[in-house]
Amino acid sequence: MMYDLIIKGGNVVFRDGVRKCDIGVKDEKIACIAERIEDDAKETVDASGQYVMPGMIDTHVHISEPGRTEWEGFETGTKSLAAGGTTSYVEMPLNALPATTNKAALDLKLEAAKEQNYVDYAFYGGLVPGNVDDLEGMHNAGVPAFKCFISTCGSDIPDDFTNVDDYTLYKGMQKLAELDQILCIHAENPTITDNLTKEIVNSGRTTAMDYVESRPVFTEVEAVQRALLFAKETGCKLHLVHISTSEAVQAILKARAEGVDVTVESCPHYFAMTAEDVEEIGPRAKCMPPLRKATDQAKLWDELMAGNIDWLTSDHSPCTEDLKQGNIFEAWGGISGAQNNVDLMFDLAVKQRGLAVNKFVDMIATAPAERFNIPNKGEIAVSKDADIILVDPNQSYTVKREDLYYKNKHSAYEGRKIDCRVTKTVVRGHIVYDLNEGIVGEPIGKLMH
Structure with a gap:
């Protein structure tokens, strides 16, 4: 199978614990979870050393x-x-x-x-x-x-x-x-x-x-x-x-x-x-x-x-x-x-x-x-929406005003050091945020029914 996205080698967080495995995404859904996915993908993300969670x-x-x-x-x-x-x-x-x-x-x-x-x-x-x-x-x-x-x-x-x-x-x-x-x-x-x-x-x-x-x-x-x-x-x-x-x-x-x-x-x-x-x-x-x-x-x-x-x-x-x-x-x-x-x-x-x-x-x-009865979201599981984030527990950063996306860039956390970091956000298989690139692409959010 040709996947749209494969997230490889991350510490994936399930309901019952954490396992190192790969996640394959197809047509906005989680299509495969396996120890290793050898198929090709349009895009591959290396999640080594990071937590992969909903x-x-x-x-x-x-x-x-x-x-x-x-x-x-x-x-x-x-x-x-x-x-x-x-x-x-x-x-x-x-x-x-x-x-x-x-x-x-x-x-x-x-x-x-x-x-x-x-x-x-x-x-x-x-x-x-x-x-x-x-x-x-x-x-x-x-x-x-x-x-x-x-x-x-x-x-x-x-x-x-x-x-x-x-x-x-x-x-x-x-x-x-x-x-x-x-x-x-x-x-x-x-x-x-x-x-x-x-x-x-x-x-x-x-x-x-x-x-x-x-x-x-x-x-x-x-x-x-x-x-x-x-x-x-x-x-x-x-x-x-x-x-x-x-x-x-x-x-x-x-x-x-x-x-x-x-x-x-x-x-x-x-x-x-x-x-x-x-x-x-x-x-x-x-x-x-x-x-x-x-x-x-x-x-x-x-x-x-x-x-x-x-x-x-x-x-x-x-x-x-x-x-x-x-x-x-x-x-x-x-x-x-x-x-x-x-x-x-x-x-x-x-x-x-x-x-x-x-x-x-x-x-x-x-x-x-x-x-709230949102059955297609909320966990890493096959057939769920591919709403996935990567969190690096080994990165640290300080909250700075210039890094905020708010229309009015003030926060009670300005100047605070946080000892982990969200490095990637995926909404229904689409990367919408990357730590190095910032916000990616055009708005793709949909109304949830």
Whole structure:
């Protein structure tokens, strides 16, 4: 057979461990896995000394197109994802304008995305006050899941995203349970965080640690518990996004043991940085929920190493640089992280803490593929999409602004040394990123169904 691509001699990561073997790709699929493939190929890649693993499926990305393309767009956002080892993503219903809260807004986003993506993609629908009757239309159009905020969000701009009240949350969960859909939730108690913020700012306290104190651990835990209670009542499937505390993870595990269908994600920034670091890094490291104190982070690491966090996402939330100015309360709350998911967490979890590499792959690819019903992605196996990345555990580099593909080239990781490197990203058999060449070719990303 003439293969389109053969990846030779790499340490291939499977569900049950790592084996040195070759992978043959034909017609965008993995066609053969063998100790040695002797056939010819249009292109051959030597993966000796590198890990060969499924590309990351990042289920928490904000692209901001259409409507806020000065923050990020599909082209720059997906170049960043590709350079970071992500081969597919699911994009949030905010911060685009209009927000993706009905079929018409979804259609606008689908049209805007055409021929701009370097990796494969899908879009969430949003749950906001007043749109419960719109959920079925987005479901029928193929969104893989829905998203809502139990936390203050939005602006005075028409058609921007807004957070739910308890009644909307309850009625939305009822409808999504009927549709057998997943609801993803940003969980922080808005009444307490909003009023603590006013109290702290009015007293003249505007340091990074003051910001952390305005969003204490219990405000995440309370909102998580409320969501779990509603899910138990309605039968709605839940996914809790960017969880930052061990206490919230434990509440989720307790509810799961009681029969709630719930999964949980966290993000690299909660493991790579602490609240104590934010004073030095500044507003580039502002996010919601906030980075936690070192003592809380240590407990979150325990949860990850114990297998209690289902998968990892970037929560890539970009903005223009001017929105990161001023004190930390005034600055935009979001971290640009799409380009440093795989390498950063491989370094921190696998190299530094000894997490099994197949467990790492489960957290970046296999688990989200299974939960979001993406059957052709998420693992190295014959007939799966040839979404493959190469990671060199023996390379080191420092994150530099000039190497970022973001439209706005700022990152909380600037100046950080990372002791491994993504050297190649392959989407359905097409090389879209090479460490030496950069982004390769034209956008080939397709909508995932």
